[in-house]
Amino acid sequence: MxxxxxxxxxxxxxxxxxxxxxxxxxxxxxxxxxxxxxNDRRICLGITGLSQSGKSTFVTSLIDQLINYKTSSLSGFSPVLEKRLMGVKLLPLSNKRIANFPYQASIAGLKKPQPNWPSSTTDISGCVLELKLQKTATPLNPFSKENFSLFIEIRDYPGEWLLDLPLRNMDYARWCGQCSAQFNREPRKQILGDLLLDLQNIDPMDPVNFEVLAELQKRFVSFLEQCKAGEHPLSLIQPGRFLMPGQIEDKTLLYFVPLLKVGSFTDGQLEAAPENSYFKVCEKRYKDYIKQLAEPFYKDFFSGIDRQVVLVDVITALNSGPLYLDDMRQALSNISDSFSYGPQNRIMQLFTPKIDKVVFAATKADQVVSADHSSLVKLLESLVDHAYKTAQYEGVPPTTEAVAGVRSSIEVEHEGDAALSGFDTTGAAIGYVHPPIPAFIAKNTTDQGFKDWNIPKFNPPILPDENQAVPHIRLDSVLNSLVGDKCS
Amino acid sequence: MKESNDNTTNKNRTGRQFKVEVEGKEKEETASKSKVRAGKDFKPTPTEQQEAPPQSIVMGEQLPNLADYSYLKLEAIPIRGLKLFAWSVCLLMLSLVVWDVYDTIAAAMALHWLAAFGFFAVSIVVLVVGIITVFKYRTDRRKQNAYKTIRMLAHRCRLVSSKAADQQLIAELKSFYAGKPQQALLDQCLSSLPNYALGHEVMAHINDVFLKPLDAEALKRVTRFSSKTGITVALSPWAAVDMVLSLWCNIKMIDEIGQVYGVRPSFTNRIAMLKNIIGHLAAAGASEFAVDQILEEVGGASIASHFSVRLSQGLGVGLYSAKIGLATMAVSRPMEFIDNKPNLKALTRLLIEQFKSQFKSQR
Missing domain, CATH: 1.20.5 (Single alpha-helices involved in coiled-coils or other helix-helix interfaces)
Known part of the structure; x- marks a missing residue:
């Protein structure tokens, strides 16, 4: 005993x-x-990008370039140019609840004899890069050879979740109104089909039938999946967790749909709706969704960002047509309101962090001939116009760049035209000539150059040596814009 | 193209236009026009295929080893500690001033307590006036920033359909126009705003109901001031006075247009607006500067026959005044123009008509 x-x-x-x-x-x-x-020796890098914008490939390549800095091409990154980068280590995040970024698996996939692209992100992950740097000698102490470490925190997450951020500032009735406006326009109207009528027929004041609601939610999720996986993917797909739930204990959080009739009721009528009505039940679940999923995601990932890179797949949207470009523009404008830009001193940065440097990058630039990169950048600037102007207004002049985490094509001349040549997913050689990239899209444009022809997808290049860093396009420029000033 | 050396043909030569033909140029132009790249897939020939992995393209390159310096720019590196240094200097100056004031009061006290009290009172008055001035300056700056915020929010509303964004814009507008003569018109406009309106619909409503009457008033003032400037310059016998007169008129016009849109005439606002106007004029398209072309369109060839050289100069100055007026409208309007953006062409006609009627009546 x-x-x-x-x-x-x-x-x-x-x-x-x-x-x-x-x-x-x-x-x-x-x-x-x-x-x-x-001490200005740790920065949190916010890699922001919608689904399929190439975040995982970008992060994998960025880590690979830095780890293999001796063999990689980073001449635009000042510490490499000045030979002050002494070594790079990949560390796990101090927050043990967040899984490690699957760098090893992703880079192994890129460097194997039959390479493949990193798989889409399904949950949150992160890592820290420790850059061992030599201090710049100063005239006051020319003999100083002191080394120091710069820690760069990087986090990856499913791009679908990003579109939950604007929902934080929107109540359920407003979201329904926004959905109603979107669903009555193409291309969503066509994808919705009968579901549009079914959602419009539900009276928000009627007592809820949970079976009907579950069925509608299932069809709504399938509609969102079609929006994402169609031949021409849409950008503004909300709520993001419906597509990529991640680890959710309470699945009932996802059981709500937009009630399209809500707009025909006044705020007072909606307020007075019975507790068991469709409106009240969906509204409660929507609020819980925001409180338990969207808010923590923002708090854990974005509220502490010091520097931001916004990745935009301009080419895929361009290939889909002006409607899809507009959809992307709207999605990016919505997201940008969740970030606060502005110069901030180090002490205040601990309490109210602000983004003091931002890079807007048009990804997958290897799908476009190099002469069109400048047009691609101009088109990107028009797409992120709102975020660009907001940052500029707050005193953070943004940088824009055409980049590719992995350069998978080479430029050749085919029948007098600049063309691209690479390999497809089966390993067969493919090549194409693409229409010129317009620097801007005029309203009511009839330009069908891209719409009538799909850009073929390239596979990553086959690398003969595992120790060789993957070829990239201007990652050094992005890196220098983001952290170059912290390396001296 | 052959050059003729035959002098006999020069005898009965009359003026005529002809087209210079450059051999091959036309053909080249036609070829380049028809050669717009169309999207197509192809199977690469062995020479077109990737044999080795592609090389990276780094900053400053268009292609590997092909330099491209179009990106070239140097970032300003802030001098660390400069701010701290400035603050330290300020603190040092302040302590010196306090020390000196204290010394002077002590010296005056040795003379007579009334002298010390008088000096102390003057110091306090200077301090209070200084604090009030700084406070007013800061409030003015804040209000100017609020104006910028409205423009940002309006821009966002045009892009995004979000009720929250609309409400934020409305709240900012209300706060900006509170206590100003435009408040009544704004309230009237907002009360007639439909419940269902979102994003660009809200913008369109505010534009039509609230801003268009203000635009009309601003335009009226631009016309009035530009014709006044033009006529004054035309009538003024001293060329040196022209510049001063037009400068004075233009500053007055900028103030008045700002007032129409709710910008109070203050030193800081005037400076900020002048900065914006210069920026706007610099960014304006070349077409806006082509005054000669506009004059031609409205019958510029006959202008010389209608007006004397002095009058034409006055008209030119009037047109530039109008251009500054339009730029002021563009930068002081709380939202960008959605439609019917006033242009110089329409104003030119109006101005010429005013000139004609003014000088006809004088004759």
Whole structure:
């Protein structure tokens, strides 16, 4: 009996001690992170991009370029140019709840004899890059050869979730109104088919039938999937978790749909709706969705960003036509309102972080001949116009660039035209000439150059040596714009 | 093209236009016009195929090893500690001033307590006036920034259909026009705004109901001031006075147009607006600057026959005044023009008509 009691006390005290030790180590780590931030030696990089914008490939390549900085081409990144980069280490995030970014799996896929693109992100992950740098010698101390570490936090997440951020500032009735406006226009109207009528026929004041609601939700999710996976994918797909739920314990959070008749009721009528009505049930679930999924996602991922790179797949949208470009423009404008830009001193940055540098990058530039890169950048500037002007207004002049995490094609001349040549997913050689990239899309344009022809997809290039970094387009420029100033 | 050396043909030569033909140029132009790249797939020949992995394209290159310096720009590197240095200097100056004031009061006290009190009172008055001035300056700056915020929000509303964004814009507009003569018109406009209106519909309503009457008034003032400037310059016998007169008229016009849109005439606002106007004029398209072309369109060839050189100069100055007026409208309007953006062409006709009627009546 005494022995048992002793054992119980021992195990209890051990568990308390473990907890205390964990707490202390967590706090110590937190404090050292804070000190590094205060000392300007730790920055959080926000990689922002809609679904299929090439975030995972971009992050994988960025890590690969830095880890293999001796063989990679980073001449535009000042520490490499000045030979001050002494080494790079990949570390896990201090937040143990977030999984490690699957760099090894992604890079192994890119470098194997039959390479493949990194798979789409289904959940959150992250990593820290430690850059060992040599300090720049100053005239006051020309003999100083001191080294220091710069920690760059990078986090990856499903792009679908990004579109949940604008929902934080929108109540359920407004969201229904927005959906109603969108669903009555092409291309969504056609994709919805009968579902549009069914959603319009539901009276928000009627008592809820959970079976009908579940059925509608299932069809709504299938509609969102079609929006994303169609020949021409749409950008503004909300709510994002309907497509990529991640790890959710309470699945009922996802069981709501937009009620398209809500617009015909006044705010007072909606307020007075019975608790068991479609409106009240869906509204409650929508609020829970925001509170339990969208808000924590924003808090964990975006509220502490110091520097941001916004990745935009302009080419796919261009290939889909003006309607899809407009959809992307709207999605990007909606998202940009969730970020606060502006110069901030280090102490205030700890409490109210602001983004003081932003790069807008048109990804997959290897799908376009190099002479059209400048037009691609101009088109990107017109797409991110709102975010661009907001950042500029707040005193953060943005940078724009045409980039590719992996350059998968070479430029050749085919029958007098500049063309691209590479390999398709089966490994067969393919090539194409594309119509010129317009620098802007005029309203009511009839230009069908891209719409009538789909850009073929290239596979990653076959690399003879695993230690060779993957070829890229202007990642060095992006890197320098984002962290170059912190490396001196 | 052959050059003729035959002098005999020069005898009965009359003026005529002819087209210079450059051999091959026309053909080249036609070929380049028809050669717009169309999308097509092809199977690469062995020479077109990738043999080795592609090389990276880095900053400053269009293709590997093909330099492209179009991106070239140098970032300003802020000098670290400059701000701290400035603050330290300020603190040092302040402590010196406080020290000196204290010394002077002590010295005056040794003379007579009334002298010390008088100096102390003057110091306090200077301090209070200084604080009030700084406070007013900051409030003015804040109001100017609020104006910028409205323009940003309006831009967002045009792009995004979001009720939250619309409400934010409306709230900012209300706060900006609170206590100004435009408030009544704004309230009237907002009360007639339909519930279902979203994004660009809200913008269109505010534009039609609230801003268009203001635009009409601003345009009226632009016409009035530009014709006044033009006529004054035309009538003024001293060329040196022209510049001063037109400058004075233009500054007055900028103030008045700003007032129409709710910008109070203050020093900081005037400076900010002048900065914006210069920026706007610099960014304006070349077509807006082509005054000669506009004059031609409205019968410029006959202008010389209608007006004397002095009058033509006056008209030119009037036109430039009108252009500045339009630029002021563009930068002081709380939202960008959606439709019916006033242009110089329409104003030119009006101005010429006013000139004609003014000088006919004088004759």
């Amino acid at each position: 005494i022995r048992k009691t002793k054992d119980a006390i021992n195990s209890l005290s051990r568990s308390y001690l473990d907890k205390a030790s964990n707490f202390v180590s967590e706090q110590t780590e937190q404090m050292s992170t804070t000190l590094e931030r205060l």
